[in-house]
Amino acid sequence: MREQKMPKDTLYNSPSYYDVAIIGAGLSGSLCAQQLSRMGWSVCVIEKSRGSGGRASSKHLDQNTSCELGTPFISIHHKDTKPLFASLVEQGIAAYWPDAQAYVGIPKMSAITRHWLTNSDLITNTRINSLEQIDYVEQGSLATTDIWRLYDEQHQAIAQAKFLIVTIPASQAVTLLSTTQQIDELIACAHQAAQTTQPQWAMCLDTEQSTLPPILIPKSSTLQRLVKDSAKPNRRQGHNGSERWVIQASPEWTQHYLDEDKNTIATLLIQAFFHETQLIPKKTSEPHRWLLARTDVYNHQQPFMWHSPKNIGLAGDWLCQGDAEGALISALGLCDYLNQMRITR
Ligand SMILES: Cc1cc2nc3c(=O)[nH]c(=O)nc-3n(C[C@H](O)[C@H](O)[C@H](O)COP(=O)(O)OP(=O)(O)OC[C@H]3O[C@@H](n4cnc5c(N)ncnc54)[C@H](O)[C@@H]3O)c2cc1C
Structure with missing residues (x-):
């Protein structure tokens, strides 16, 4: 996609500008949102479905009842995810189900992602269809800032952000990432994982x-x-x-x-x-x-990917373990990396 130079007033007007935009409100996207908003970042999460949770969501059967057609529970074994669930249990957001030796959301699975999204802007019913990175030069300055712009299926700009995190399944990631340039390494990784879906x-x-x-x-x-x-x-x-x-x-x-x-x-x-x-x-x-x-896991050294030159990262189950806990480890790993690298907003 063509890169544009943008005047400053356009940048901060419409659509809203955030430190980070996250595509996908499943377990990995929602946990990234929680971790980064805790670090003081302004966060926008864009989700194609009606609500959060992705493959850990709850489907409404009627007004009062729902059931979990995706993952029925979340098995937790990793040192980084154990405290996460201890805290959710303490707050009444999750409970341990002894029969499964695993955790479930309370009163339903999607309570977990909803909880993690509390301090972020969530845009639902919106599928991000293409990405564009705009090279913005502030007037009177030599410094340039690259800004991500996210477009829906009608090519309407939905959000702008300095950083972009993509947390959608591998094969959907291939299609989306291919709408922008110079991230061949990320596309290749998603493509490899997508073969095993x-x-x-x-x-x-x-x-x-x-x-x-x-x-x-x-x-x-x-x-x-x-x-x-x-x-x-x-x-x-x-x-x-x-x-x-x-x-x-x-x-x-x-x-x-x-x-x-x-x-x-x-x-x-x-x-x-x-x-x-x-x-x-x-x-x-x-x-x-x-x-x-x-999806089987693409055997990468890290449970996430971060591409510094373009300020874009990937998280999700297909980068770690191929399951619900893996999606969480991936999100924690990426946010911890951003924190440790002191990547500034
Ligand atoms: C039937 C079934 C059974 C399972 N059983 C288990 C189990 O027993 N144990 C276990 O650990 N795991 C299980 N899993 C897997 C587990 O659900 C997933 O590993 C985990 O939920 C993945 O989380 P995620 O955030 O990586 O991805 P997802 O949950 O897929 O989240 C991605 C989100 O991105 C959204 N999205 C996609 N494209 C776009 C776009 N272009 N724009 C905006 N939003 C977009 C999607 O709607 C989705 O909400 C099961 C899954 C299924 C389907």
């Missing part, structure tokens, strides 16, 4: 109460995992005291049925659920297809 169908079902354990992992089945969502700490029961299950198809099965219509998927998943549990669902949600559910 796996999809996953997931669905929510309400059943009668059962004595089945809250987490079932069948040996060889259409289903990879069955999680009793209503057994999580501080969760509402389904309607009339029923149980709520979230079932996730195996990535291999999903790949095979990737473009199948949702009615067929629902029928096949309900059959598989009955096969595993002998339970007949009273109510079911529409199946959800996660095209970019999981």
Whole structure:
């Protein structure tokens, strides 16, 4: 994209100018927002969906109920993420679920990212489609400042910032990063990770109460995992005291049925659920297809990437562990790096 010289008044007017713009309000983007706003940076987070959480979000089923069709819980083992969750538990934002030996958000998973976004500007329902770095020269000065401008699908400028952090899944990152120049190293890294992305169908079902354990992992089945969502700490029961299950198809099965219509998927998943549990669902949600559910980690030395010449960084699960905790380690690593390098706003 062409670089422009901008007069100062334009720079600080519209759209709003921030120290840092973060693309994606999943676990990694939201935690970056919390860490950097704590350091005194002004932060804007732009998210394409209606709310925060990404693959750790909660889907509304009706006015009062929601379920977690993405990660059902967050397993925490790392020295840097343990204090993070100790603090969330203390504040009542998360709880330990002994059945999973992992944490969940309270009253739902998206409470965690919402909490981390408290001190940042969050722009939702906005997909960033292209990036541009503008070389700004202040009048009467020889110094130049590079400013990032972020555009939506209508090529409307959404935000401006000195620093840019991209926290979206690898294959989406490749497309977005390719709209700007001189960051080939970042694009190559995202491209490599994107090759390993796996999809996953997931669905929510309400059943009668059962004595089945809250987490079932069948040996060889259409289903990879069955999680009793209503057994999580501080969760509402389904309607009339029923149980709520979230079932996730195996990535291999999903790949095979990737473009199948949702009615067929629902029928096949309900059959598989009955096969595993002998339970007949009273109510079911529409199946959800996660095209970019999981990604193997691109084997980089650091759990994040930072490109100093262009003031742009990458964080996300695909840079560390390929899971929810990895997304958090990645975000912490990047923010710690920015802090230690004394990168000034
Ligand atoms: C079905 C399923 C089961 C899982 N099970 C587990 C599990 O058991 N344990 C575990 O640890 N992990 C699990 N995971 C993985 C875990 O959910 C992810 O590793 C983690 O949530 C990734 O967080 P992230 O911030 O890196 O990315 P994301 O959550 O993907 O966040 C990226 C955000 O960017 C937004 N976005 C994308 N493109 C744009 C754009 N152009 N403009 C603006 N916004 C954009 C997206 O909407 C999203 O909100 C599971 C995932 C799925 C889908």
